Amino acid sequence: MSATGIDKRLSPPDILARKGDVPLVVLTAYTTPGARLIDPHCDIALVGDSVGMVLHGLPSTLFVTMEMMILHGQAVARGLSHAMMVIDMPFSSYEEGREQAFRNAARLMRDTGASAVKLEGGEHMADTIRFLTQRGIPVMAHVGLTPQAVNTLGGYRVQGRGNDSGRVRNDAVAVAEAGAFSVVLEKVPAALAGEITRAVAIPTIGIGASADCDGQVLVVDDILGLFTPFKPKFVKRYAELGLEADRAIATYAAEVRARSFPAAEHLFGEAPPAK
Numbered sequence: 001m002s003a004t005g006i007d008k009r010l011s012p013p014d015i016l017a018r019k020g021d022v023p024l025v026v027l028t029a030y031t032t033p034g035a036r037l038i039d040p041h042c043d044i045a046l047v048g049d050s051v052g053m054v055l056h057g058l059p060s061t062l063f064v065t066m067e068m069m070i071l072h073g074q075a076v077a078r079g080l081s082h083a084m085m086v087i088d089m090p091f092s093s094y095e096e097g098r099e100q101a102f103r104n105a106a107r108l109m110r111d112t113g114a115s116a117v118k119l120e121g122g123e124h125m126a127d128t129i130r131f132l133t134q135r136g137i138p139v140m141a142h143v144g145l146t147p148q149a150v151n152t153l154g155g156y157r158v159q160g161r162g163n164d165s166g167r168v169r170n171d172a173v174a175v176a177e178a179g180a181f182s183v184v185l186e187k188v189p190a191a192l193a194g195e196i197t198r199a200v201a202i203p204t205i206g207i208g209a210s211a212d213c214d215g216q217v218l219v220v221d222d223i224l225g226l227f228t229p230f231k232p233k234f235v236k237r238y239a240e241l242g243l244e245a246d247r248a249i250a251t252y253a254a255e256v257r258a259r260s261f262p263a264a265e266h267l268f269g270e271a272p273p274a275k
Contacts, residue, residue: 010043010084012116012138012181018043019203024182024215026205027223030055030072035079038220042083044205046118046217047073049088049148054221061147064090066104073112086140087114091148094119098131105137116181120146122171126178133179141175144168144209145187158208160188169196176200184217185209187234208234 018024026044029035030051038045051072052064073087087108094101105117116138119125129139144159153159160168168188173196175183182203185193193210206213218235221227225240255261 009080009082009115012084015043015084016181016202019201019214021214023213024203024205026215026217027220028054028218029076029079029085029220032075032079034220035076035083039080039083043215044217045076045080045083045085047076047085047087047112047114048219049090050219054219054227060150062091062150064088066090066093066107069108070111073108073114077113084116085112085114086116086118087112089117089119094128095121098128101128102132102135102137105132105139109137116140118142118184120148121175122168123174126174129175129178129180139175139180140182140184140205141172141178141180142184142186143171143175144185147186156187158187158189160192165189165192168192169199172196172200172204176202182215185213208232 015024024043025041026046027038027042028048028050029038029045030047035045047069049061049064049069052058052061052068055072056068058064069087069090073085077085089101089105089108093104101119108114108117117132118140119128120142122141122143125141129141132139145153145156147156150156168185169192172183172185180202182205183200184205184207185196186206187208188196190210190212193204193206194212197204197210197212197214203214205215205217207217222231222235223238224242225237226242226245231237252261
């Protein structure tokens with residue numbers, strides 16, 4: 001806690017310095033209340049484009065817009081005092097070229113107060129990452145399974161098995177050399193994730209990867225058991241709040257229908273008679 005009573009917000013250099021140290025804790029956040037919940041416990045709050053599926057019911061991240069990311073980024077920023085905020089660049093906001101990527105990354109950071117952006121892609125995105133970092137935009141990279149490329153990858157499949165391991169390894173090395181301050185490794189074999197972690201000088205953040213990574217990230221709604229029965233293999237449920245919510249709502253509905261709610265303690269007395 002600082003002298004002002006406000007925790008110092010972590011920065012990209014702080015995260016980079018954690019390479020090989022205490023593992024980084026990363027969770028998604030989409031709202032102000034959600035950000036307040038994770039802030040005391042996390043190093044990074046990721047405003048993920050998964051918001052499109054988790055909160056908006058979209059079939060994939062491909063439908064998420066810049067406007068959606070900015071809206072949720074602004075909400076998350078209001079709930080943070082410690083964790084560093086990283087915001088996803090949505091599909092089609094950076095793939096066209098370096099200049100497009102810079103304009104949209106700068107807009108995301110300016111309009112939300114995020115400390116960094118995250119973008120997907122390996123070797124083919126290295127030039128863009130270098131362009132951004134040289135111009136003051138910290139970049140968290142993302143290789144392995146990249147959800148925005150799910151159509152070309154043939155689904156949400158493990159990446160880097162067998163002869164494909166070299167591609168994923170080269171992607172991670174390329175983004176590290178291009179200046180990314182960290183890299184997400186998604187849905188890659190554990191042995192490969194450990195090898196990449198030892199090979200690159202920046203922190204690796206695993207999701208469906210390995211405990212050997214320098215940190216871990218999950219969708220907060222997944223670990224809390226909210227809203228959906230779907231649970232990927234790499235997710236551990238730390239609570240079943242969706243079941244608790246269902247029971248609470250069912251009890252409320254039953255009491256309303258039985259006229260047992262509102263009870264006397266929930267009601268207001270008569271107003272005094274008019275004079």
